[in-house]
Amino acid sequence: MTRSLILLIVMTIRAGFGRQIYTILRYEAVYAKYTSKFGSFHPTKATNYSKEIMASFSVEEFIGNGILKELLQKLLEEGWDDVPTLKIMSSEDMDLLYMTQKQKDALGIRSYLHDRGLMQYADKMEDCGKTLAELLNISTVDLGTQFEMKRGHIARFIDRTRFDDSFKLRAIAARRRFSMKMHREDSIPKSVGSNSSNSIMRSHARSNPASDRSIEQSIADMKIKDGYVFKGIVGAGPAEPRACGCVNPPPISDQVAPYSAIENISVQKLTPEYKIGMEPLVKTKAPPLKASELWSDKPALFLCLRRPGCIMCRAEAHQVYSRKAMFDALGVQLFTILHEHIESEVKDFWPRYWGGVVLLDRGRDFYKALGGGKLPKEKFLAGFLLNPRALSNFKRAKATEFEYNFKGEGEIKGGLFLVGSGKSGIAYQFIERNFGDWAPLAEVIEICTQMKPFTKVQLVELSFYQNTMFFFLGAE
C-alpha cells in the first residue's frame, strides 16, 4: 500500500483557496529548508562489542527482547514500522498506542543510544529501571562500573550537544503530519466527520501548474551559500596531486547527465522497503523493472554504491536512511543501487545499514551516467592508498564502528542522483570523486525541497463546518 498523506487545511471561507493550498505546500518546503544542519558520526575508540546491533535499522534489534517486544504487532499495524520513524515518536504518539511509562522510557533510551551507535548497552540500561534523564545524571565512573561502558563510549553517551536535536524535533513535526492519516478518525473533529451532510464535493485537483516547470530550470541559478551558485552537480573537493604529483586523479564529468542517460535503464529489485518482520530478500527473482517507473509520480533519490560491504558506503547509506522521516515528509523516495549481485552481501547490508529498497543495475547504467557515459573507475592503489582524501574518508567512516569486508568489485565509483518526478529530469547528481566521498546531505535536502513534493495532490473531501472550510488533501 502506498503511504498517503492527508493534509487537513483549515481556513475561513473568506480566504482564496488556491493560495492556501500553495501556502501549505510551501510550508513543507520551508520546514525542510531549515533542517540543513546535521549531526555527523563521531570519532571513537576501537571496541570489542557486538557491532551488529550498534546502529542497525532492523526493528527487532532496535526493540530488543525487553518491555517493548510485546508492542511489535501494534507498532506494525499503526505504521511505526521502521527505525527512523520509531525514533521520532512523540509522547502523544505513544499515548495513542497506550504505551506504559516504562515502555516510553525504554523507547527514549533506545532512540538516544541508536543516535550514538551505542545500542549494545540498551538492554542493560532499559533493565535498570531508570529514565534517560536519570541515566544522563549518573557519574561517568558509575556508567563504567554499572554498564561496563568503555571510556570512548561514555564520552559519546554524555555528549548531548553533538547531535542536532532540532532536526529531530522538526522531523517529529513532519511525522505528526503523516500520522494524521493514521489517526484521522481521532484527529478530525467527530462533529465534522459525522455531520458531513454539507460535504459539497469529491473531486480531483492537480497541484499548481508551476510544478510542471522542469526542475533543472527552476534550480539552475539557485544560491545555497553566499557566492555559491548551484550548478546541479557536485564532485567532492577539487582533486589534489597524489604521491608527489606522480599520480594524476582521473577527470570527472562536470555536466549533469541528461535525462536520456537514465530514462531507459532497467533495474531489478533485490529487497523491498523494510518493515517489521519482513523477509530479508525478495524471495522469487523479481522481474526487471524500468527505473523510470520509480519516479513516474514522485521524486526519487538513488544512492549508487561502490560496494555494499565497504564501510564508507555503509556509513553513507546509514546516514541517508537515518533521515528517512524527513525524506518521507518531502515526498522523496529512497533507493540504493548496486552494480553487482552478491546475495550474502545484500543480506548483510539490508536492513542493518539501509532499510529502503535495494536495486540491482546490471548494466551499470546509472554508474555510466555518473561518469558521463563511461564507467568511473579507479584502481585501489592510486585511488585509495595514495589518495589522502580517500584515506581520511575511510577514517571518518571507521568512526561509526561498523563492520566491513572486501568482497566484490570495489573500483567502480558511485554517487547520488536526485531525479524529479515524471520526465522532469535529474535535479542533482553527486560523483564520488575520491573513494568514500559523501554527497553533502544538507545540499541534498535543500534540493529535495525544490522538487515539489506533492506531484499529485488530490482533494479528497471538502466540507464546511461553522463557517470554516475543511480540505482533506491526499498526496501519494
Ligand SMILES: *[C@@H]1O[C@H](CO)[C@@H](O)[C@H](O)[C@H]1NC(C)=O
Ligand atoms: C573481545 O571479545 C572476545 C570474544 O567475544 C573476547 O574473548 C575477548 O576477551 C574480548 N577482548 C576484550 C579486550 O574485551
Ligand SMILES: *[C@@H]1O[C@H](CO)[C@@H](O)[C@H](O)[C@H]1NC(C)=O
Ligand atoms: C542528579 O543527581 C543529583 C545528585 O547526584 C541529584 O541531586 C539530582 O536530583 C539528580 N537529577 C535528576 C534529574 O535525577
Ligand SMILES: *[C@@H]1O[C@H](CO)[C@@H](O)[C@H](O)[C@H]1NC(C)=O
Ligand atoms: C451532529 O449530528 C448530531 C446528530 O447526528 C447532532 O446531535 C449534533 O448536534 C450535530 N452537530 C452539529 C455541530 O451540527
Ligand SMILES: *[C@@H]1O[C@H](CO)[C@@H](O)[C@H](O)[C@H]1NC(C)=O
Ligand atoms: C528510450 O526508449 C524510448 C522508447 O522505447 C525511445 O524512444 C528513446 O529513444 C530511448 N532513449 C534512449 C536514450 O535510448
